[in-house]
Amino acid sequence: MEELIKIQNIKKEYKMGKITVPALNGIDLEINKSDFVAIMGPSGSGKSTLMHILGCLDTATFGEYFLNNEKVSGMKKSKLAAIRNKQIGFVFQTFNLLPHLSVQKNVELPLMYAGLSKRNRIKRAREVLAEVALSDRVKHKPSELSGGQRQRVAIARAIVNSPAILLADEPTGNLDSSSGRDILTIFSELHLKGHTIIIVTHDSAVAERANKIVHIVDGLIKNGDFS
Amino acid sequence: MAISLKESLIVGFFDFWSRKIRSFVTITGIVLGTMSIIVVLSLVNGINKKTLEWMMERGGLTKITVYRDWNYNNKRKLSTYFSLKEIELIRSLIPEAKYMNPQIRHHVKFSYEDKEYRGPIFGVYPDFSDIEEWDAGKGRFISNFDIRQSNDIVVIGTKVKEELFGNKKALGQMITVHNRRLQVIGIMEHRYLYNSGNLGSKNALSYLNRRSFTPLSTMIHKGTGEDNIGSFAVKAQDVKSAPDLRRKLEAIILNLRAGEPVFRIESAQEEAEEMEENAAKFRIIFFLVSAISLLVGGIVIMNIMLASIQERTREIGIRIAVGARRRDIFLQFLVQTILVTTIGGVFGIILGLSILDIVSKYLDFELIAGGFMILVALMVSAGIGLIFGISPAIKASKLNPVEALRYE
Structure with missing residues (x-):
């Protein structure tokens, strides 16, 4: 299998006044292309911190991170922004859609930062909205959609730039069980299409769909379980 | 990106x-x-x-005016008037000036039949009309011949005409001005400039229409007998030559009054610049x-x-x-x-x-x-x-x- 992510001895510390709080204490992890990984662990274990570092939203205090054999740790902020735009798609528990923008405009956002023309943006956004069965909701505002529909918009936005990795933080956490199942089905379908998916979750039902489960406790990987 | x-x-x-x-x-x-x-x-x-x-209505930017300086402390009691001779001398020293007009002003009583009117009369030269760019609208203005002959004539403003004659014909009529009979040979053009924001007259130039004009020589020789010219105006050939003319004029006048600035010289161009x-x-x-x-x-x-x-x-x-x-x-x-x-x-x-x-x-x-x-x-x-x-x-x-x- 082709290696997509490799992190070595990643440590993350937060400064709170004079006190240093360790969040990650030396994580080593390898994720291959087309893996479906579930990162699990109790609250405060460091799983969200790990996701932020993997998603280039945050940087490690120590250690090295390689993405597609390219060293990400130490990169300039503008390069990290390019990686977030082109290679990573985020799905959040609280959807994080811009409330004053339409569904279409929300999905277009990464394409706009990628520098695509308006015409191409509209075309591509409509394609992915069709993939998540929201073609009839393009002009709606997020507030006019159900929770499940909002999360589907967020997924459409995450995959619109065809990223290498799809990072999801408790994507079903704010949904009822039926909507949650629908969302997980979409993730499974995307996985089948070859997307690499990393989901941070508490939910064992989510983890069941993953082919690799990473348990984090106190900022360390307890075990890596491949199915 | x-x-x-x-x-x-x-x-x-x-x-x-x-x-x-x-x-x-x-x-x-x-x-x-x-x-x-x-x-x-x-x-x-x-x-x-x-x-x-x-x-511009008052003669444009080439106009230079010489007045008595009332604020000047005239300790040597130098004359604050020009005589007609001095005026002629000054005129001969500034041949480059296009026009020159000395003037004497008096406030007098005008009467015609039973009508009376009080207003200013100016003893002037024919150049007045060219300097002020203001001519007789009816009849004619004062000529050099009138000056030489000290003719008993008067050119009146439209307000004076209205007060003395109403709708009657004024040209050719004899009026009494300060006990002297003068013939009306012209009525000046009516002057008008809209005056905004002023509660008084809507015409900023209404005071000009109250004026009358007689040859300076008539005023001096047949009127008051006083050869006291309080001010005069000259007009330069063009705006460019006006500052030089002003400087030259200043030097001449200072020379005539032993270096004492008894007179004030105002240039329209300088005023405009200021x-x-x-x-x-x-x-x-x-x-x-x-x-x-x-x-x-x-x-x-x-x-x-x-x-x-x-x-x-x-x-x-x-x-x-x-x-x-x-x-x-x-x-x-x-x-x-x-x-x-x-x-x-x-x-x-x-x-x-x-x-x-x-x-x-x-x-x-x-x-x-x-x-x-x-x-x-x-x-x-x-x-x-x-x-x-x-x-x-x-x-x-x-x-x-x-x-x-x-x-x-």
Whole structure:
């Protein structure tokens, strides 16, 4: 299998006044292309911190991170922004859609930062909205959609730039069980299409769909379980 | 990968539009500031233009006038009048002057049949008409022949004609002026210049229509017998030669009065320049006063933008998460502030022009808002956005994305 992510001895510390709080204490992890990984662990274990570092939203205090054999740790902020735009798609528990923008405009956002023309943006956004069965909701505002529909918009936005990795933080956490199942089905379908998916979750039902489960406790990987 | 300036503008405009009420409240200060720049500067320009118009009506920029200086401490008791001989001498020394007119003024009683009128009469030369660019509308003005012969004639203003003759024919009639019989040979053209904002006469030049003119020689030899000329005016060939003529005239007069500046020399061109200098000062002062209101508007905008960034922290986090660079966020907020102030500027200009239109119609006074002034007002309002938008934009671009995404 082709290696997509490799992190070595990643440590993350937060400064709170004079006190240093360790969040990650030396994580080593390898994720291959087309893996479906579930990162699990109790609250405060460091799983969200790990996701932020993997998603280039945050940087490690120590250690090295390689993405597609390219060293990400130490990169300039503008390069990290390019990686977030082109290679990573985020799905959040609280959807994080811009409330004053339409569904279409929300999905277009990464394409706009990628520098695509308006015409191409509209075309591509409509394609992915069709993939998540929201073609009839393009002009709606997020507030006019159900929770499940909002999360589907967020997924459409995450995959619109065809990223290498799809990072999801408790994507079903704010949904009822039926909507949650629908969302997980979409993730499974995307996985089948070859997307690499990393989901941070508490939910064992989510983890069941993953082919690799990473348990984090106190900022360390307890075990890596491949199915 | 980058968000273009055009995209930033579209995003900025969309933000402005999606928060309409706040946006319009935000721009109020800028609207008022820009409006005051337009109105105040136009007023200064309008007044300046009107004064210049008045000066042109009074003989143009080539006119140089010599008066007695009432403020001068004349310890040596030098004569503060010119004699006709001195006037002739001065005239011979300045052949380059196009026209010259000495004059004596008296306030006298005019009578015709049972009608009486009191007003000024001026003893003048024929050049008066050329210097003042004011001629007889009916009949004729005083000629050189009249001067040589000291003819008993008078040219009266339209007001004098109206008071003495009403609708009757005046030309050729004999009137009594200060106990002397003079024949009316001409009626001066009626002078009119609209006087705005004054509660008195609507005609700024009405005082000219009350004047009458007789040959200077008649006044001296047959009238008062006093050879005391209090003032004279000369006209240069052109505006360019006027300053030289003024200097030469000053030297001649000082020479005639033993170096004592008993007389004051005023050049219309210098007055115009002085007026322009004063107008420039006023423009700067009023501009600064208006700029203060714009500054206050700018501070209000900065405050609102800082609050807006606080409110939109999560949005900034989302934008960074999907690939926005710090520069994109900086540009988005800066462009938005500039857009807000520029829109404010446009509204201010429209409002200012509307006010000028109303004021112009009400006062019947031309108020000029030139293209340059509009451009300056627009640039100042955009500049205010640039200055006061930088700090909020930097703050937005430096937000930590992880913290921003967690912001409730």
